[in-house]
Amino acid sequence: MTETVSSLAALLGGRVVGNGNQAITGVADLRMAGQDKIGFVRDTRYRDAARTTKLGALITFDELETPAAQIVVADVGLAFARVALCFHPVPRAAMRSIHPTAVIDSEAHLDGAVEVHARAVVGKARIGAGTVVMAGCVIGDDCQIGADCVLYPQVTLYRGVVLGNRVAVHAGAVIGSDGFGYAMDGAQFVKVPQLGGVRIHDDVEIGANCTIDRGAIGDTQIGARTKIDNLCHVAHNCVIGEDCAFAAASLVAGSTVIGDRVILAGHAAVGGHLKIVSDVRIGGNSCILANVDAPGDYMGHPLIEKRRWIRTMVALRDLSDLPRKVDVLEKRLNQRNGEGLGRS
Numbered sequence: 001m002t003e004t005v006s007s008l009a010a011l012l013g014g015r016v017v018g019n020g021n022q023a024i025t026g027v028a029d030l031r032m033a034g035q036d037k038i039g040f041v042r043d044t045r046y047r048d049a050a051r052t053t054k055l056g057a058l059i060t061f062d063e064l065e066t067p068a069a070q071i072v073v074a075d076v077g078l079a080f081a082r083v084a085l086c087f088h089p090v091p092r093a094a095m096r097s098i099h100p101t102a103v104i105d106s107e108a109h110l111d112g113a114v115e116v117h118a119r120a121v122v123g124k125a126r127i128g129a130g131t132v133v134m135a136g137c138v139i140g141d142d143c144q145i146g147a148d149c150v151l152y153p154q155v156t157l158y159r160g161v162v163l164g165n166r167v168a169v170h171a172g173a174v175i176g177s178d179g180f181g182y183a184m185d186g187a188q189f190v191k192v193p194q195l196g197g198v199r200i201h202d203d204v205e206i207g208a209n210c211t212i213d214r215g216a217i218g219d220t221q222i223g224a225r226t227k228i229d230n231l232c233h234v235a236h237n238c239v240i241g242e243d244c245a246f247a248a249a250s251l252v253a254g255s256t257v258i259g260d261r262v263i264l265a266g267h268a269a270v271g272g273h274l275k276i277v278s279d280v281r282i283g284g285n286s287c288i289l290a291n292v293d294a295p296g297d298y299m300g301h302p303l304i305e306k307r308r309w310i311r312t313m314v315a316l317r318d319l320s321d322l323p324r325k326v327d328v329l330e331k332r333l334n335q336r337n338g339e340g341l342g343r344s
Helices: 005-012 044-052 076-087 306-320 322-343
Strands: 015-017 033-041 054-060 069-072 174-177 182-185 188-191 198-200 211-213 220-222 280-282 296-299
Touching (some): 005 015, 005 076, 033 044, 033 076, 054 076, 211 220, 296 306
Parallel strands (some): 033 054, 174 211, 198 220
Antiparallel strands (some): 015 069
């Protein structure tokens, strides 16, 4: 694929500075050579690198002193993402292609252009047009997969999982495994059958080696456009809202309801049967054991407002220095008392 600086600027709604006819075939780092590549500058710290870059074009927030053509935009990060997707789109099936080692149930329904790669297994499922099922995936009976989805290698969908359109599930993820449900019979555990499913809405991305459990009776749900990083776990009966983002190793225990636009930083842990309202942002390594009823930024264990948590950490740091300060004061006091006795 070849674009020009002007055509990319039109895509971004940006302003061209310099040669708008410069041909661009891909993206690259500022320090790399490539007259046909475009990079980005979103911080003043990289002005010097921009002056000496060998790239043909840059995406920037302001005009720079550089030999490269420039596309000036308000949000450099977003603009670069769109340009990168232009040259490296998410895989989509353009034609029907079934690898000879794939195993597909005779009652499976593949809508038009679908790719099924080597050693994938597809049960009595429905798969939408444009979807790519990569090597070693397992899709159980009664699954429904929308259009233009991509399942990377070794993804497993248990029976009855529903994916919307344009859902991406990365390698090794397991969706629809049994929730952790048991009843006690004296000192023994008795399994509670997990009879629900998992419903993942449009434009969701699930990271590598994530686990999303099926509901006990109803469905575990992931809202539209939510992004879940690698190694996360969403337990049974959880309902996750739209436009959320969970960073790596975040954990959500069963039956918790999370609103829209909630962010969990890395290794955050959320207890079960809780409610977190929309527009909450939770810092890394935090532990949530009670409802979060107001939007805002939170951190810590127990969870408190982020500003208060920072003040607490500063106070604890200063507290560790308290014994030394007390020793200094005691020495000064003893010295003064000794001097006073000497004068008397």
